[in-house]
Amino acid sequence: xxxxxxxxxxxxxLERTEQQLVMLQKISRLMVRKMSLPEVLQAIVALVxxxxxxxxxxxxxxxxxxxxxxxxxxxxxxEIGRIRxxxxxxxxxxxAKERRMVAIPREANKDPRFHFFKNLPEDTFEAxxxxxxxxxxxxxxxxxxxxxxxxxHSGSEMEMLRTVGEQVGCVIVLARLGxxxxxxxxxVEFLLASAPPMPGKKxx
Amino acid sequence: xxxxxxxxxxxxxLERTEQQLVMLQKISRLMVRKMSLPEVLQAIVALVxxxxxxxxxxxxxxxxxxxxxxxxxxxxxxEIGRIRxxxxxxxxxxxAKERRMVAIPREANKDPRFHFFKNLPEDTFEAxxxxxxxxxxxxxxxxxxxxxxxxxHSGSEMEMLRTVGEQVGCVIVLARLGxxxxxxxxxVEFLLASAPPMPGKKxx
Numbered sequence: 001x002x003x004x005x006x007x008x009x010x011x012x013x014l015e016r017t018e019q020q021l022v023m024l025q026k027i028s029r030l031m032v033r034k035m036s037l038p039e040v041l042q043a044i045v046a047l048v049x050x051x052x053x054x055x056x057x058x059x060x061x062x063x064x065x066x067x068x069x070x071x072x073x074x075x076x077x078x079e080i081g082r083i084r085x086x087x088x089x090x091x092x093x094x095x096a097k098e099r100r101m102v103a104i105p106r107e108a109n110k111d112p113r114f115h116f117f118k119n120l121p122e123d124t125f126e127a128x129x130x131x132x133x134x135x136x137x138x139x140x141x142x143x144x145x146x147x148x149x150x151x152x153h154s155g156s157e158m159e160m161l162r163t164v165g166e167q168v169g170c171v172i173v174l175a176r177l178g179x180x181x182x183x184x185x186x187x188v189e190f191l192l193a194s195a196p197p198m199p200g201k202k203x204x
Numbered sequence: 205x206x207x208x209x210x211x212x213x214x215x216x217x218l219e220r221t222e223q224q225l226v227m228l229q230k231i232s233r234l235m236v237r238k239m240s241l242p243e244v245l246q247a248i249v250a251l252v253x254x255x256x257x258x259x260x261x262x263x264x265x266x267x268x269x270x271x272x273x274x275x276x277x278x279x280x281x282x283e284i285g286r287i288r289x290x291x292x293x294x295x296x297x298x299x300a301k302e303r304r305m306v307a308i309p310r311e312a313n314k315d316p317r318f319h320f321f322k323n324l325p326e327d328t329f330e331a332x333x334x335x336x337x338x339x340x341x342x343x344x345x346x347x348x349x350x351x352x353x354x355x356x357h358s359g360s361e362m363e364m365l366r367t368v369g370e371q372v373g374c375v376i377v378l379a380r381l382g383x384x385x386x387x388x389x390x391x392v393e394f395l396l397a398s399a400p401p402m403p404g405k406k407x408x
Contacts, residue, residue: 003207010214017221024228025363028370032338134236136381159229166232170374177340177377 020160023051027167037175041071044168048145049073052157055148056122059168060085060092061133061141067096070141074121083117090115092142095130099139103129103158106150127151131161135169143168224364227255231371241379245275248372252349253277256361259352260326263372264289264296265337265345271300274345278325287321294319296346299334303343307333307362310354331355335365339373347372 026047030040041059048057056074060067069083088097091113095102104111108128116123125146133141143165230251234244245263252261260278264271273287292301295317299306308315312332320327329350337345347369 003211007207007211007214010211010218014214014218014221017218017225021221021225021228021360021364024225024232025367028228028367028374031374032341032370034341136378137236137238156225160225163229163232166236170232170235170378173378173381174340174374177381 016154017156019051020156023047023160024163024167027164027171031167031171031174035175037172038071040171040175041168044164044171045071045073048143048161048164051160052145053147054145054151055125056144056146058122058144059133059141060096060144061172062087062096062139067092067142079120083120085115091128091130092144095132095142096139099132099134101129101131101158101162103153105152108146122146124148127153129153129158129161131158131165133165133168133172135172140169140172220358221360223255224360227251227364228367228371231368231375235371235375235378239379241376242275244375244379245372248368248375249275249277252347252365252368255364256349257351258349258355259329260348260350262326262348263337263345264300264348265376266291266300266343271296271346283324287324289319295332295334296348299336299346300343303336303338305333305335305362305366307357309356312350326350328352331357333357333362333365335362335369337369337372337376339376344373344376 027044030043035043045057045059048054054073057072058069059071061070062068063084065087067085067087067089068081069079070081072080085093087093091102091104091108091111092115094113104127106126108114108126109116109123111128122144125148127147127150128144129146130142130144132139133143143161145161231248234247239247249261249263252258258277261276262273263275265274266272267288269291271289271291271293272285273283274285276284289297291297295306295308295312295315296319298317308331310330312318312330313320313327315332318332326348329352331351331354332348333350334346334348336343337347347365349365
């Protein structure tokens with residue numbers, strides 16, 4: 001029986017590790033393709049959702065010292081480009097300011113740093129993990145991953161998300177190179193200028 | 205006994221998958237640091253050697269339609285920047301021209317496409333795998349991994365090296381951004397101009 005349990009544990013660990021590896025490989029594949037930045041960010045969000053089985057994945061990028069919601073797995077078309085947080089505001093702002101990951105397995109919204117949006121369902125989610133997006137050694141954004149139910153983030157899950165944050169940082173630079181947009185504009189301006197219409201319905 | 209065998213197989217697969225994952229994570233970490241391109245390429249070569257337990261790892265980049273040796277795990281200081289192959293010449297040139305991976309588990313030097321350098325020990329190695337380096341949807345180089353003894357390349361090993369080829373392509377673009385070098389110069393010119401002295405002794 002102990003052997004069976006060990007076998008099952010190993011199979012599960014192998015499955016999860018393979019999933020993480022495949023996710024990074026898929027992100028790498030996106031990086032060498034000629035896709036628009038909004039398309040790449042949406043594709044990365046979908047991959048993170050698949051790999052972490054989370055209920056929400058949001059990518060914020062920094063624009064004029066504020067964090068702006070730029071991609072989401074939930075259809076927030078009216079919020080993309082509009083939801084803004086100051087550096088240091090909420091858990092997201094804290095992560096950007098401190099350049100540190102935060103992982104809260106339950107009752108995330110009871111954390112004193114939590115910022116309520118009132119109009120986002122994520123306000124009620126239990127588990128929260130957030131990693132900085134790093135580009136050329138600078139924090140240029142934040143990725144938030146939330147589970148509706150309590151969720152203990154494993155070390156490998158944290159490490160994987162840290163890597164996703166780095167890869168997204170590289171993606172931004174690479175996508176900008178592929179465009180003739182004004183390099184002096186912010187990443188967010190560039191992203192919103194090149195965004196195709198977002199699918200999905202308006203949230204209540 | 206069958207259970208023990210299965211357990212061992214699983215442990216081995218998990219170990220290898222974890223190694224591959226860690227390698228990609230380490231490459232990602234290099235990508236967001238401010239390092240010179242030669243330093244990053246040498247660090248990637250070292251990671252590939254560790255993950256594949258190969259005897260040789262060489263990175264070639266394209267310069268004026270030719271492939272130029274730019275990084276190596278073996279001390280080839282006099283060859284860096286000097287060994288050149290035409291597109292389509294040897295297995296390396298074939299991979300660059302066809303934009304396809306090639307994997308030969310044994311007697312690689314009997315392949316009709318093989319190119320003998322005469323002065324490189326790799327000429328006698330049994331197993332050979334080579335992947336294109338892709339940058340912005342173009343082939344910009346090739347990575348060769350060789351084992352002295354016959355070596356059956358697993359599917360996951362191939363997939364991992366394909367990803368390394370993509371990541372190296374991104375690394376090149378990112379490293380160039382960090383420099384004020386003339387963008388019109390080739391990647392190789394840029395790399396050689398920024399190379400620190402290479403360690404190691406001259407080959408006989």
